[in-house]
Amino acid sequence: xxxxxxxxxxxxxxxxxxxxxxxxxxxxxxxxxxxxxxxxxxxxxxxxxxxxxxxxxxxxxxxxxxxxxxxxxxxxxxxxxxxxxxxxxxxxxxxxxxxxxxxxxxxxxxxxxxxxxxxxxxxxxxxxxxxxxxxxxxxxxxxxxxxxxxxxxxxxxxxxxxxxxxxxxxxxxxxxxxxxxxxxxxxxxxxxxxxxxxxxxxxxxxxxxxxxxxxxxxxxxxxxxxxxxxxxxxxxxxxxxxxxxxxxxxxxxxxxxxxxxxxxxxxxxxxxxxxxxxxxxxxxxxxxxxxxxxxxxxxxxxxxxxxxxxxxxxxxxxxxxxxxxxxxxxxxxxxxxxxxxxxxxxxxxxxxxxxxxxxxxxxxxxxxxxxxxxxxxxxxxxxxxxxxxxxxxxxxxxxxxxxxxxxxxxxxxxxxxxxxxxxxxxxxxxxxxxxxxxxxxxxxxxxxxxxxxxxxxxxxxxxxxxxxxxxxxxxxxxxxxxxxxxxxxxxxxxxxxxxxxxxxxxxxxxxxxxxxxxxxxxxxxxxxxxxxxxxxxxxxxxxxxxxxxxxxxxxxxxxxxxxxxxxxxxxxxxxxxxxxxxxxxxxxxxxxxxxxxxxxxxxxxxxxxxxxxxxxxxxxxxxxxxxxxxxxxxxxxxxxxxxxxxxxxxxxxxxxxxxxxxxxxxxxxxxxxxxxxxxxxxxxxxxxxxxxxxxxxxxxxxxxxxxxxxxxxxxxxxxxxxxxxx
Numbered sequence: 001x002x003x004x005x006x007x008x009x010x011x012x013x014x015x016x017x018x019x020x021x022x023x024x025x026x027x028x029x030x031x032x033x034x035x036x037x038x039x040x041x042x043x044x045x046x047x048x049x050x051x052x053x054x055x056x057x058x059x060x061x062x063x064x065x066x067x068x069x070x071x072x073x074x075x076x077x078x079x080x081x082x083x084x085x086x087x088x089x090x091x092x093x094x095x096x097x098x099x100x101x102x103x104x105x106x107x108x109x110x111x112x113x114x115x116x117x118x119x120x121x122x123x124x125x126x127x128x129x130x131x132x133x134x135x136x137x138x139x140x141x142x143x144x145x146x147x148x149x150x151x152x153x154x155x156x157x158x159x160x161x162x163x164x165x166x167x168x169x170x171x172x173x174x175x176x177x178x179x180x181x182x183x184x185x186x187x188x189x190x191x192x193x194x195x196x197x198x199x200x201x202x203x204x205x206x207x208x209x210x211x212x213x214x215x216x217x218x219x220x221x222x223x224x225x226x227x228x229x230x231x232x233x234x235x236x237x238x239x240x241x242x243x244x245x246x247x248x249x250x251x252x253x254x255x256x257x258x259x260x261x262x263x264x265x266x267x268x269x270x271x272x273x274x275x276x277x278x279x280x281x282x283x284x285x286x287x288x289x290x291x292x293x294x295x296x297x298x299x300x301x302x303x304x305x306x307x308x309x310x311x312x313x314x315x316x317x318x319x320x321x322x323x324x325x326x327x328x329x330x331x332x333x334x335x336x337x338x339x340x341x342x343x344x345x346x347x348x349x350x351x352x353x354x355x356x357x358x359x360x361x362x363x364x365x366x367x368x369x370x371x372x373x374x375x376x377x378x379x380x381x382x383x384x385x386x387x388x389x390x391x392x393x394x395x396x397x398x399x400x401x402x403x404x405x406x407x408x409x410x411x412x413x414x415x416x417x418x419x420x421x422x423x424x425x426x427x428x429x430x431x432x433x434x435x436x437x438x439x440x441x442x443x444x445x446x447x448x449x450x451x452x453x454x455x456x457x458x459x460x461x462x463x464x465x466x467x468x469x470x471x472x473x474x475x476x477x478x479x480x481x482x483x484x485x486x487x488x489x490x491x492x493x494x495x496x497x498x499x500x501x502x503x504x505x506x507x508x509x510x511x512x513x514x515x516x517x518x519x520x521x522x523x524x525x526x527x528x529x530x531x532x533x534x535x536x537x538x539x540x541x542x543x544x545x546x547x548x549x550x551x552x553x554x555x556x557x558x559x560x561x562x563x564x565x566x567x568x569x570x571x572x573x574x575x576x577x578x579x580x581x582x583x584x585x586x587x588x589x590x591x592x593x594x595x596x597x598x599x600x601x602x603x604x605x606x607x608x609x610x611x612x613x614x615x616x617x618x619x620x621x622x623x624x625x626x627x628x629x630x631x632x633x634x635x636x637x638x639x640x641x642x643x644x645x646x647x648x649x650x651x652x653x654x655x656x657x658x659x660x661x662x663x664x665x666x667x668x669x670x671x672x673x674x675x676x677x678x679x680x681x682x683x684x685x686x687x688x689x690x691x692x693x694x695x696x697x698x699x700x701x702x703x704x705x706x707x708x709x710x711x712x713x714x715x716x717x718x719x720x721x722x723x724x725x726x
Contacts, residue, residue: 019061019074027071030097031061034075037096041085049172051164053081059160060153067156067195073149076104077156083109100147107150108157110456151187155196158184162203170207177204192321194350201259209262216258227279228253234330235281241297242283249294250284279330280337284346288313291340295324298338302328305335313345321349407458419482420453423473426461427486434486435493436463450479468493488681495683503537506544513553522557530556532630593617594642596652600625603652604703610640618642651700653682654707655726661719662693669717674699677710696726 020031042053060077075097082105083089093102158180165173181204188197206213231253242249283294291313308327316322323341330336341349404416406425414428422442427434439462440447453459469490473480481487510527514520528539531548542548594610600622602608607623611631620642621628632639660666667686674681674697683698701707707725714723 015058019058019065019078020071021065022068023071023074030071030075030101031078034078034097034101038078038082041082045081045085047081049161049164049168049176051161053085056157056160056164057081059163060156063156063159063196064153067152067193069149069152072100072104073153075101076108076149077153079105080108080153080157104147104150104153107147108153111150111154113456148191151191152193155184155188155191155193155200159196159199159203162200162207165207166203173207177207180204181208192348198257198260202257205259205262212262213258216261220258220261230279230331230334231281231336234279234336237331238281238283238298238301241301242294245293245297247290247293247297248286249290252282252284253280279334280339282339282341282346284341284343286342288342291324291342294340295326298326298328298340302330302336304328308337313341323349404453405455406453407456409458409460416453417483419479421450421480421482422447422453422459422461423449423480424483424486425453425459426463427483427489429461431489433461433463434489435468436466437461437469438464438467468497484675484680491682499541502544503540504544506540506542509543509550510540510553513550514557517554517557519557527553527556594620597621597625597627598653599627601652601654601698603654603701603707604644606704608642608644610642611635612638612640651680651702654699654701656697656699656707656711656723657726658693658695658697658714658723659721660693660695660717661721662688662691663719666693666717666719667695670695670714670720673710673713673717677706677713679706679710 016028016032016035019035020028023031038057039054042057045053047053047056057078057080060080061074064074064077079093079097079101082093086092090102090106093105161176162173162180165176180200185197185200185204188194188200235251235253239249239251242251283298285291285294305327308325310325313322313324322345323339325337325339327335327337404418404420406414406416406420408414408429414425416424416428422440423434423437425440426437437449440449440451441460441462442451442453442457444458444460470480471494472478473490474487481490510524511520514522524536524539528534528536531539531542531552533539533542539548543553594617596602597611597619602620602622608620609623609625609628610618610620611628613619618640658670660670667684671681680700681697682700683696685696687694699707699710701710711723714720
């Protein structure tokens, strides 16, 4: 390994041999030119940790060489600090090294701007909110780069920083170590880069828990000689058995990492002596068939330990890790863990995403598309992994990722729908803030409210003290809102405002009739109940909408029994195909105005009955509607037969009630069902009593079949014990 002193002594040949290992031709020349370009710029420059800029650049490039990344990635790593130290860095880098290297360098600089946010996360106390923020922030790190090599370079850079801080004071290295365990080690795991993952974890654990680290390390050292002789004997026996079975294999003892030992002890609540995999070996074979043959040999040779077998070949991990894991009672009755994998699996297990980087491939298809597709696949955080050679399929799946990550002024990460605006951001933070949003600053600059937010931007909302949203926000042509949540919040505000005004108008009308009849002292509750309303506000709303006429109020005040109220109808939204009619057939009458009753909200294929109203056409009710029954008792002659037409392709409002054992995240889980079924929710009301949540939804469906599917799925949500139409 080349020392820092040798770098300082300009032993350029040995430095180049180290960082350009495995490269030749134009790629080796690219790395050499990067070294020559960076050396004079970095001279005398140090990073915030105290490490020399050139020392850091060399350390990162050396690690990329170990990961076998291409020349562009290594050159970009060497040039990482150029934007900080050189004017017009973009132009000079582009001229000297081309667009690909320039993009990598600028991507590294962009990620460096998040240091304040990531350090702030590390300083937080452990909590569920911190874990959620860490998850979103890891996705944001991926979303902010156009080339996944930038993320790999960032991980290698953090590994180099931790190695440099080995002799630093605790107050310097502990925050860096905590940030690493929160963000970078899980990210390395997700990308499957095992070489960097274990280094990041072990060094961070050593800085955060030095006493515990030394204790586990000493326990490993105490048994090292005994363990190595045990593994050698087991390998010799197993090697003979595999050869007899015709399996060509390479065997090796598997290194144990201290942080993984600590995690297993803590997770299983067991002592060091009880760990099965302190004594471990690995078998690497040529084919998948050989993996299972080798497994049979191992289980035939030694007794398997129950519940200690995992088949990650048929069921790969989320980062595409594949191997067979088993634990057996080995020689002398001691447990030993065995991993079995092919050479391809071994390469991926060690290098992860970096193993897919076919830097030597120059034909067949554009490798840039493959790299972008791979980045998008990881960014989407998918569990399934597609063959990396099928780049078109990967690119198609990549288009499914529709998320943008932005920051609050305090540094919290918020994930929004692609195309989100400052108003969407405001509603994501708090409904009231969304209502009062009047302006926004993005990265300190005022922007219009229809501005499309980009990854990594810091957004500050300028809000009025009072007020509400604008109706223009709901106009899809103006582009003010992208998220369904924000749109629903705006609709709810206007619905509530209109309802409040309607109730006020109805109250004024009732009081006016009471004055005319000289009964200002009459009970409003009793009057409302006379018309079949339990709540006075519902009664006032019906008066405000003219469902109840002044004459009927006068009659009720005089003691005359009023006719049963006609529930307020609502017009169904119709598709373009229905422009010429309502989609409801009235027997014996052609093209008669029909409206769907709000009280029971019928939808196809419900059995329906029409009721002829005064001046508003036919009100359509479900056959079993209680309000309809009351109306027909008073006016049976107004019933009319009705059927759904063949083209009732509109959407219909339906009321649902869901009851469940109350828990955190319940409303979110139920709402996700509506989202998956593409059902729009126009209103929601929730209440919880004695740990039982009752949720009332008004949704828009195309028919009862769609509704039935949604209800069946809702009943499967954890804690839900009933779900149906109201």
